[in-house]
Amino acid sequence: MLKRKNYVFDEASLQFLQHRRNSSQKLLRFLRWFGLSVLMTVIYAFIFHHLFGSPKEELLAQRVDEMKLRYSLLERKIEYSSALVSDLRSTDNYSYRAILDLPLIPEDISQGGSGGTNRLGDLTGYINSEMVMAVRSKFDDLKTQTNIQYNSLTELTGKAAEWKEMWAHLPYIRPVNVTLLLGDGMKFREKHPVLGSPRWHFGQDFRCPIGTEVHATGAGAVYYAGNDNDGFGIKVVIDHGYGYRTIYGHLSECRVKRGQKVTRGDFIGLSGNTGISSGPHLHYQIDLFGSHVNPLWYFTDNLSEDEYFMMLDFLSKP
Numbered sequence: 001m002l003k004r005k006n007y008v009f010d011e012a013s014l015q016f017l018q019h020r021r022n023s024s025q026k027l028l029r030f031l032r033w034f035g036l037s038v039l040m041t042v043i044y045a046f047i048f049h050h051l052f053g054s055p056k057e058e059l060l061a062q063r064v065d066e067m068k069l070r071y072s073l074l075e076r077k078i079e080y081s082s083a084l085v086s087d088l089r090s091t092d093n094y095s096y097r098a099i100l101d102l103p104l105i106p107e108d109i110s111q112g113g114s115g116g117t118n119r120l121g122d123l124t125g126y127i128n129s130e131m132v133m134a135v136r137s138k139f140d141d142l143k144t145q146t147n148i149q150y151n152s153l154t155e156l157t158g159k160a161a162e163w164k165e166m167w168a169h170l171p172y173i174r175p176v177n178v179t180l181l182l183g184d185g186m187k188f189r190e191k192h193p194v195l196g197s198p199r200w201h202f203g204q205d206f207r208c209p210i211g212t213e214v215h216a217t218g219a220g221a222v223y224y225a226g227n228d229n230d231g232f233g234i235k236v237v238i239d240h241g242y243g244y245r246t247i248y249g250h251l252s253e254c255r256v257k258r259g260q261k262v263t264r265g266d267f268i269g270l271s272g273n274t275g276i277s278s279g280p281h282l283h284y285q286i287d288l289f290g291s292h293v294n295p296l297w298y299f300t301d302n303l304s305e306d307e308y309f310m311m312l313d314f315l316s317k318p
Contacts, residue, residue, distance in 0.1 A: 203283050204285075207281050214282060232249030232276075233274025238268075
């Protein structure tokens with residue numbers, strides 16, 4: 001295509017002469033077209049950006065929406081976990097801690113929470129700062145509650161072990177066969193059957209034929225085994241700890257010795273008629289911190305003979 005030429009009429013020569021622009025006119029024309037091009041480019045970019053957006057911005061927007069969804073799901077998981085921890089705390093307070101005689105966890109402590117006014121300061125200044133800070137705050141509270149619950153379970157485990165150990169030592173079974181009849185219990189006797197004088201009877205008698213097996217009613221250590229002429233004849237005294245001691249009197253024979261460790265159900269001797277006794281029987285006595293307590297409070301006779309000896313067999317196994 002031929003380049004178009006411009007002509008102008010020259011009145012002096014009465015001729016059409018070709019018009020040629022000087023350098024400044026050419027520069028001015030170039031600047032005019034360049035400015036118009038820049039203006040059109042800006043207008044186009046502005047319209048395209050607001051109507052369609054750039055591919056990079058669209059990708060970033062998709063990622064932001066995806067992160068919002070993830071944070072929403074994370075927040076639900078945190079709330080679910082917090083509910084589980086709350087249920088555990090309630091069980092601790094009103095079941096385990098009540099049974100184990102431990103103080104309840106105060107509600108304001110169990111709710112957790114973290115101190116400091118600027119602990120979430122690193123999350124400020126972003127587009128979705130409020131959402132991120134809310135999730136972070138709930139997570140911190142859950143972490144605190146979990147630590148409290150972990151410490152509580154550790155305390156409960158230790159206390160339960162202590163109770164299990166104490167339970168093994170308490171005198172909680174019958175010392176002889178459940179079919180044997182009970183004799184005199186803990187009461188004030190107007191007349192002692194042998195001495196004839198009034199005095200207290202601080203134990204429970206069992207009408208046992210001589211040679212009846214006698215069993216330890218709880219774990220402990222043998223404090224005394226023998227006859228010290230105190231009226232009980234041949235006797236065994238077991239120190240169970242926790243303030244408890246049991247006395248098995250009027251035996252015909254001891255099968256343990258001083259200092260020996262015993263467990264509940266162990267065979268410790270044979271019943272007899274030694275000491276101040278009106279006939280064959282076993283005198284069984286429980287002392288708690290030096291005071292006499294009624295042995296009938298510590299066992300029941302709701303087992304059959306077979307069940308009783310099955311229990312002894314089970315307890316005597318290592």
